[in-house]
Amino acid sequence: MSPAAPRRGRRPGAPDTRAAILAAASERFAAQGYAGTSVRSIATAAGVDAALVHHYFGTKDDLFVAALQLPVDPRERLAAVIANGPEGAGEQMLRVFLSVWDDPELQLPLIGLARSILEPSGQRLLRDGFLPAVLLPVGVALGIDRPDVRMPLVASQVIGLIVTRYLLAVEPLASMPAEDLVVVYGPTIQRYLTGPLP
Amino acid sequence: MSPAAPRRGRRPGAPDTRAAILAAASERFAAQGYAGTSVRSIATAAGVDAALVHHYFGTKDDLFVAALQLPVDPRERLAAVIANGPEGAGEQMLRVFLSVWDDPELQLPLIGLARSILEPSGQRLLRDGFLPAVLLPVGVALGIDRPDVRMPLVASQVIGLIVTRYLLAVEPLASMPAEDLVVVYGPTIQRYLTGPLP
The missing domain is CATH 1.10.10.60 (Homeodomain-like)
Incomplete structure (x- = not known):
């Protein structure tokens, strides 16, 4: 080269x-x-x-x-959600997330990426790179208050879902239809985005 | 030997x-x-x-x-929560969890354990061992319906909190006081324990 x-x-x-x-x-x-x-x-x-x-x-x-080398640019996929504003963004973000992660073409590369980023060598990239460079701007663009607190809360549930559903394949989460996951996790993400904070 | x-x-x-x-x-x-x-x-x-x-x-x-070789037996620590039944169990479980993970004597061994169990070699132990042998019985003892669905949901948020607060040390989660985390995550855990399911 x-x-x-x-x-x-x-x-x-x-x-x-x-x-x-x-x-x-x-x-x-x-x-x-x-x-x-x-x-x-x-x-x-x-x-x-x-x-x-x-x-x-x-x-x-x-x-x-x-x-x-993400297989998709999350900022691009979330553009429509951002345009709709904070109300209902919890469910909509979750649907976008699941449509990407449940895509058979994308799932394996994403799981590989998640594994590497959860290893000690990748952890700083996730904490000091992905969160401030990708996730935080989504919260800022959404126009929520205190995105620096709320987006890490969102990350804590989304990362837990990635680990249990995709990496560990814990049942029944691993085979639960996306719409059931939206029912379960949508209100959680929405509360982190717009609910009361301490 | x-x-x-x-x-x-x-x-x-x-x-x-x-x-x-x-x-x-x-x-x-x-x-x-x-x-x-x-x-x-x-x-x-x-x-x-x-x-x-x-x-x-x-x-x-x-x-x-x-x-x-857990530094504490989670079943023992959760005995009082279990005795109080499902109402308020979300906040109480979270307080027990944080009192253990925030204990300076226990935190390092627990982080080491979490790292090893999130590695591919340890993942089956977590999925096929820790969850059915330790977490599921807590749900059964609590007397909640469908503990086989609800306890994995609880696990998905708790694992996400472990990864973000303790492994990655994402701010502001890493330095947030335990009682603030109880305010944020208590309702989530409670909803997974006793809220509507799809």
Whole structure:
């Protein structure tokens, strides 16, 4: 992978440069955490200019999501929920979440990702990267009060559901229809989003 | 460790035999899972009689809890909650849970246990051992309907809280006072114990 400066014009995709940036980003985020990694340091590691990183990947949040290699971008999937505002967002977020995790094409990569992110080496990426860069902005965009408290509460139930239904396959959760899970967990997520806080 | 038959009378503790049984139990439960392991097979592996296993450790559930080497027996800690019945059990269970997990003497061993049990090798112990042998009996003793559905729901929130507060140390959950967590999570656990189900 040669980190050549792509000055020669727009080669479609410029796969070497993109791949070099992405590899550098994955390495830096894993080693230094999200907050401790600058776009500049990733650019340096990839042998390119910081402006080029932004050109290819957008913001640092976008680059982080790209480096996670999520099979879907949660921010994209949740756009419609966000547009509808906080009322009913609990059930709607849950339906989006389940439609992604129950998709046979996505489930295995997601389970693999969840396993790696729950390992000690991945835990900082989840805490210092995924939560502030992906989950918190969803709460901010929803317009709820105290998203810094509420979104971690949401995460605590969603992570517990991922562990029990998908990783451990605890019955009856593992084979419960999505709509039953919405009945059970929807009010929980909604209360965390808009209910009383201490 | 000599698995000598302790026929010579009551040596206090008989540490070799106890240790041999416990080592055999840990090995069998880890290899075969909870359901797939009989007390007889543990006795055979330890070179003793099944009756002696029961003499030292009580039921298969008791032996399983002993093999997990939990720093506390959850069934013992929850005895008072169980005696009070299902009303208010959500908050009370949560208080017991937090008093154990927030105890500085217990927290590190519990975090270590949680890490190992969330690894693939430990996941069957959690799903096929801890949940049916420890958590389900609590629901049965509480006298709730459909404990086989409700206790996994409780587990899904408690596991999510363990991961976020203790393993990942996600703020503000990591430093939130226990009573604030009771306000937030008490109604969730109570609803899973006694609320409507699909």
